[in-house]
Amino acid sequence: MSKIIAIANQKGGVGKTTTAINLSACISQMGKKVLLIDIDPQGNASSGLGIDRENVEYSVYDILLEDVEAKKTILKTYIPTLDIIPATSDLVGAQVELVNEMGREYKLKSALEYLKLDYDYIFIDSPPTLGILTVNALTAADSVLIPIQCEFYALEGVTDLINTIELVRKNLNPSLDVQGVLLTMFDSRTNLSADVVKEVVKYFKEKTYKTMIPRNVRLSEAPSHGKAIEDYDSQSIGARSYKEFAKEFLSTE
Numbered sequence: 001m002s003k004i005i006a007i008a009n010q011k012g013g014v015g016k017t018t019t020a021i022n023l024s025a026c027i028s029q030m031g032k033k034v035l036l037i038d039i040d041p042q043g044n045a046s047s048g049l050g051i052d053r054e055n056v057e058y059s060v061y062d063i064l065l066e067d068v069e070a071k072k073t074i075l076k077t078y079i080p081t082l083d084i085i086p087a088t089s090d091l092v093g094a095q096v097e098l099v100n101e102m103g104r105e106y107k108l109k110s111a112l113e114y115l116k117l118d119y120d121y122i123f124i125d126s127p128p129t130l131g132i133l134t135v136n137a138l139t140a141a142d143s144v145l146i147p148i149q150c151e152f153y154a155l156e157g158v159t160d161l162i163n164t165i166e167l168v169r170k171n172l173n174p175s176l177d178v179q180g181v182l183l184t185m186f187d188s189r190t191n192l193s194a195d196v197v198k199e200v201v202k203y204f205k206e207k208t209y210k211t212m213i214p215r216n217v218r219l220s221e222a223p224s225h226g227k228a229i230e231d232y233d234s235q236s237i238g239a240r241s242y243k244e245f246a247k248e249f250l251s252t253e
Contacts (some may be wrong), residue, residue, distance in 0.1 A: 002119040004112060005179055006141035012128035014149040015184030017044045018219055020125035021068040025228030032120040038087035039137055040127040043178035046086035053088050060128030061090040063111045065097055066135070072113040074180045077111045095131050101140050104132060105172050113147035130164045143179035146171035148200055150193040155203060180205055180252065182245065186212040211245040
């Protein structure tokens with residue numbers, strides 16, 4: 001039976017998709033069977049793993065709005081133990097189209113019931129908003145992983161995310177939990193990064209992962225080559241950091 005983790009933060013540019021791609025890849029390369037679901041209309045998790053979004057027959061849109069069976073939308077990635085349900089440009093209009101759908105918050109959850117036995121972990125890359133797509137991810141998930149960048153105003157908006165998690169827990173998914181908080185874009189040379197770490201630890205306490213992801217040019221380059229960082233540059237500090245994070249993630253399960 002798989003565990004479903006939504007990776008969410010309504011702020012853009014915090015390393016959410018980078019984390020979705022590289023955590024999924026690292027864990028799959030450690031021998032686990034992993035499914036990554038791209039529910040972000042930008043579709044960066046899909047293209048970041050080499051998926052040609054223009055030539056996809058079915059996507060997560062078809063699960064949410066066309067009642068297509070989830071198994072039909074799954075694509076293989078270049079990593080044998082990592083599959084993906086991609087996002088295409090169709091997803092841009094999904095938030096509006098879902099408004100009149102019955103049980104719209106449960107669309108993804110219902111679809112994933114038939115996949116739970118096929119994977120050890122299912123990760124959902126959520127969009128940088130708190131709309132119906134993110135609510136679908138949170139309703140389907142067992143827990144939420146929150147990436148937070150080590151920059152000024154890092155915690156700005158996190159309260160809104162926590163409030164949304166509480167509302168989903170109260171009304172849609174009582175068992176939803178915060179899996180943990182991952183600090184990204186850490187720069188050991190600056191006082192700002194150190195200050196942000198202190199603030200995040202103060203706020204989230206033991207939910208804050210010890211591993212931090214540093215700023216790394218190679219991490220930024222990898223998606224344009226359709227590869228996870230481990231396969232693009234295994235010697236980079238970004239690759240080493242995500243491998244270490246994957247180990248910590250699994251050890252806290």
